[in-house]
Amino acid sequence: PPAPAADAKGNMPSAAAGADGRPSNPxxxxxxxxxxxxxxxxxxxxxxxxxxxxxxxxxxxxxxxxxxxxxxxxxxxxxxxxxxxxxxxxxxxxxxxxxxxxxxxxxxxxxxxxxxxxxxxxxxxxxxxxxxxxxxxxxxxxxxxxxxxxxxxxxxxxxxxxxxxxxxxxxxxxxxxxxxxxxxxxxxxxxxxxxxxxxxxxxxxxxxxxxxxxxxxxxxxxxxxxxADVFKGDERWQNLDVPTGETFAWDEDSTYIRRAPYFDGMSREPEAVSDVSGARVLALLGDSVTTDHISPASTIKPGSPAAQYLDSHGVERKDYNSLGARRGNHEVMVRGTFANIRLQNQLLDGVSGGYTRDFTQEGGPQAYIYDAAMNYKEVGTPLVVLGGKEYGTGSSRDWAAKGTLLLGVKAVIAESFERIHRSNLIGMGVVPLQFPEGESWKSLGLDGTETFDISGIEELNNGSTPKTVHVTAKKEGGETIEFDAVTRIDTPGEADYYRHGGILQYVLRNMMAQQ
Incomplete structure (x- = not known):
């Protein structure tokens, strides 16, 4: 009879029990x-x-x-x-x-x-x-x-x-x-x-x-x-020191909750939206990339950008906690965006995880997606993501859109979008664009090493939403690939959110106008 699982080799517990006929590496x-x-x-x-x-x-x-x-x-x-x-x-x-x-x-x-x-x-x-x-x-x-x-x-x-x-x-x-x-x-x-x-x-x-x-x-x-008293909490909850006042008292030393930058430098009136010029590809992705591939989730892996951030703030490995627990700190969460261990960024050959090629460096070496994004930000280079079919499928995951914005991504160009994530991208000020019907980055001959210009977005400043925008991808040798991408801003309301830089700014400006 087959051996019990935990007793494949004498009395030493082994997960290699009955491994005949399957890959095994005891x-x-x-x-x-x-x-x-x-x-x-x-x-x-x-x-x-x-x-x-x-x-x-x-x-x-x-x-x-x-x-x-x-x-x-x-x-x-x-x-x-x-x-x-x-x-x-x-x-x-x-x-x-x-x-x-x-x-x-x-x-x-x-x-x-x-x-x-x-x-x-x-x-x-x-x-x-x-x-x-x-x-x-x-x-x-x-x-x-x-x-x-x-x-x-x-x-x-x-x-x-x-x-x-x-x-x-x-x-x-x-x-x-x-x-x-x-x-x-x-x-x-x-x-x-x-x-x-x-x-x-x-x-x-x-x-x-x-x-x-x-x-x-x-x-x-x-x-x-x-x-009967479900909101009462236990003794520790009841004994938490709660500050008073009309505005939240931010703790600059907290690694759990930090003031997010969404309203930094926000003017009372929305500034004009602009076309995208000289953008680089942060991620070149295939079909059915889920919001769980994009969104920060799970435990924090030692050595990763999120772990490096916590290390620099004196947090010991045993106290890393999880990305979900630290969702109130954008510094941790942006470092965990596109960091899923199963993400396949096709800018790299056969590499899984949150990596990309960093074209701010000679030869475009492999780098963490976060590190590359910060290098691009430092030299003022906007970013785009190229995807396949059903981009953003799965649960809504607000951080899948928030993290995308905070990495410096201006546009996502895909073959098709999942409805909620498409809407969430607009809500964070990232424009979703669709390849022409029947086309993909692969069929158009794109490989992610190109520099992208997107023109026609500025038509939104005139009160109308362009049906398509013009995309020009320039290869390193000077060859260009041009196509008209469908603008997936589908409703007047979404156009308003995008003009304001996102739904948060839209809501805040409306509140200010009513004061």
Missing amino acids: TPVHYNGQDMELDHGMVAIASITSCTNTSNPSVMVGAGLLARNAAAKGLKPAPWVKTSMAPGSQVVTGYYEAAGLWKDLEAMGFYLVGYGCTTCIGNSGPLPAEISAGINEGDLAATAVLSGNRNFEGRINPDVKMNYLASPILVIAYAIAGTMDFDFETQPLGTDNEGNDVFLRDIWPSTEEIEDVIASSITKELYSADY
Whole structure:
């Protein structure tokens, strides 16, 4: 019979169990006083998380009962798996306590880490240093299994390449298995105290068991008591020092909240919009680039521009927190824009992550997107992004547009746009343009090394929106490629936002006019 996942080589836990017929790169690691082997498909993170599944008592109680049954059989999670429990509601804690399930969940490593958005939005926290080093040393395709509702590439953790969505019950099962390369029908999860194989079917709770626990542990009073003072917060929240006054008291030393520059130098009346001249390509992208490829999310990778910023402000690595937690600091967030580890900027060959070519330097060497953007800003060079079909697909992600603006991007030229992101770009003062029907940057012969001029935008100053604008791309040898791009400012309201430099300035000027 196939070996249990966590026992491929004698008694040393190994994620390389049953690796015959698939890519395998067993990587030895010593962690927490134990030798083990990591491999492709290893489950690095198993998390019961998000509002979506944790508001369903059936699956949450089912997970607790599976944990109880597993603990009774002597099963343990694989030692390389980072586990966590983050219910969307405090009511879950109430019925877990009433049913006595917490001790069983904790025996499987599922301790309460908080309530609300965690692993699903990239707030998993870093992996243990030894595990992270092993994954990177072996270039392993590590996985995460979570009961959340989003599994976009690179979102969950920078060390994790593949993310799988599962019910809370299966999250615990995969934590024990330790690998996605596992057949629950034929492979035992381990052995019990008598040495008998234990399969998933042996510990799976019955519907009747789940219903009995729900009937005895969940009451209307649990919900009414927890939600009676939902905004009260705990003692730490209540004891926060809150400044008074009509305007916010910015702390210049804060690495969490800083005054964003959107209104810096803003005049009472909007200045004329202008054409784009001498722009360089910051990113040359393919089809279906999502807002999660663009927007800052997940943990902050050591050595990255965001990490360098925090280092320079005396923040230790253990206190980096996540990009989501630091969304109130534009200095961190702009450094995390276009920094997704799965982004494929085709200005570079076969390089994944937030990199580009910096043409302010001799030969256009590889550089972090943020560093290159700041070099372009220093010499007064505007930027454009070239994309394919469905640019900006996915959730709306306000920072996907904010970060694009703050990097110095004036226009995004793509084959097609997702509706909300297109609108958000305009809302931040970035013009969305579309290649002529049936054309793409590839078909037009563009490779991202060109210098771009965009004329016709200034027609907006006359009160009308041009249907197309003229784009001239000049190659290094002097050859030019010209085309008319469709202006995707689709409504008069959007044209007003763009004329004002964005929706924030538009709203503020309207408020000032009404004073």
